[in-house]
Amino acid sequence: MSLNNTQYNAIFRKYDARQLKNQHIVSERIQYVYNEIPRVREIDDTIASISVEQAKKLLDNDSSASEELKTQIQKLTAEKVELMRSHGYPEDYFSPPYTCPDCKDTGYIGREKCHCFKQAEIDFVYTQSNIKRILKKENFQNFSYEYYSETEVNPSTGLTSLATAQQAVKNCKDFIEHFNADNMPFQNILLCGDTGTGKTFLSNCIAKELLDQGYSVIYLTCFELLEILESNTFSKDPVDSEKYQNIFDCDLLIIDDLGAELSNSFTNSQLFLCLNERILRQHSTIISTNLGLNQLAETYSERIFSRIASNYKMIQLFGYDIRIQKKLKR
Numbered sequence: 001m002s003l004n005n006t007q008y009n010a011i012f013r014k015y016d017a018r019q020l021k022n023q024h025i026v027s028e029r030i031q032y033v034y035n036e037i038p039r040v041r042e043i044d045d046t047i048a049s050i051s052v053e054q055a056k057k058l059l060d061n062d063s064s065a066s067e068e069l070k071t072q073i074q075k076l077t078a079e080k081v082e083l084m085r086s087h088g089y090p091e092d093y094f095s096p097p098y099t100c101p102d103c104k105d106t107g108y109i110g111r112e113k114c115h116c117f118k119q120a121e122i123d124f125v126y127t128q129s130n131i132k133r134i135l136k137k138e139n140f141q142n143f144s145y146e147y148y149s150e151t152e153v154n155p156s157t158g159l160t161s162l163a164t165a166q167q168a169v170k171n172c173k174d175f176i177e178h179f180n181a182d183n184m185p186f187q188n189i190l191l192c193g194d195t196g197t198g199k200t201f202l203s204n205c206i207a208k209e210l211l212d213q214g215y216s217v218i219y220l221t222c223f224e225l226l227e228i229l230e231s232n233t234f235s236k237d238p239v240d241s242e243k244y245q246n247i248f249d250c251d252l253l254i255i256d257d258l259g260a261e262l263s264n265s266f267t268n269s270q271l272f273l274c275l276n277e278r279i280l281r282q283h284s285t286i287i288s289t290n291l292g293l294n295q296l297a298e299t300y301s302e303r304i305f306s307r308i309a310s311n312y313k314m315i316q317l318f319g320y321d322i323r324i325q326k327k328l329k330r
Contacts, residue, residue, distance in 0.1 A: 011107070011120050018105040022096035029093055037087055043080045047073055102214070115214035122216055122246060131204075131219050135211070138204035143169065147198075147322045154318050161319035165198065168315045172202055175313075176209045179284065180251065188279075190312040191288040196321030199288040203254050206286065215251040222271075223261045229270040248277050251284070258289040259299060268301045275307050287312065 034041040054069035081091055098105050103114035123132070148162040157164065171189075178184040189206075191199040207217045220228070225247070232244035247253060253274075261267065278285050287308070289296070297305045 135208040139208040186282045188312040193317035197317040219254045259291040
C-alpha cells in the first residue's frame, strides 16, 4: 500500500512510542532488581568491564581473548540467571515486552514490512480503531450461549437454537484452525439468520483470532464496501485507490449486513466483481446477512447468488434477538 509521507510518519510515530515505552519498562525493571539484588548490578558491571578489556586484547591480536571472554561471560550470566530465578524473576525479565515479537516493534523484518505494519496501514486507511475496541469485548472468550434456547427448534434443521449456535461456533473455530493452511482449500463463510442472533459477534470473534495470528483483516458494512467500490470508479483520489486495492489483497474481508444497502444494477455489478476477484485470488471472505437463501436469490443477480451458493459455507443462527433479551434482563 502506497501511503504518503504524512501517513507513514503517523504510523512510525506509534512504533517509536512503543519502543520508548519498552525501554522505559526495561529500565525500571533493571533498577528495581538492582536495588533488591545488588549482586546482579555487580555482575552486569563486571561483564561490561571484561568486555572492554577483552576488546582491547583483540585489537592487540590476542587470539585467546575471544574464548576467554566467552567463558567468563557465560559463568557470570549463569550466576545472574540463577540469582534472578531464586528471587522469582523469569529469565527474560530484562527483555522488552514487545507488542509484536516478530519485528520487535520496528515494523520491519529485514527489508520486508512486518504483518503488524501491514495491518497498521489497513487500520490507518480504513479508520478501524473502533473495531479494535469492539474486539476487546466481542471475542470467543466472552461468547455466551445463555441467550440461545434449549427448547426452540428450527423446523428446517430440527436443531434447537442452542445446538445451532454450538455448531456455528465449532464451524467458525474450524475455519480459523485451517485458515491459510497449505493442505486445505481456502474457505468463505456466509453467516445468516435473523437480526440479533449473533452473526456480527461471531464474525468479530473470527477477526480477533486471525488478527492475533498476524493476518490482515478488513471489516466493512456492505454499505461501506460499496461506497469504496463506487469511489474508485468515479474518483482519481489515490487514497480511494488504496482502499479499493486492499479489499482484494487483505487476508480476510468481512462484509457485514449484506442486504441492508440499496441494491441496483451498478451495486450488483460491483459486488460481483469484489466477490469473484477474491475467489480468484483465493482470499477468504465472510458475509453476514439477515436474508435467507431465497431472499438472496431474489435480491441479487444470478451471478452473485451462484458465487455465494457454490463457494461459501453457510452457517446459520436463529433464535430471539439477543439485544432485546439483554434489555429485558436489565
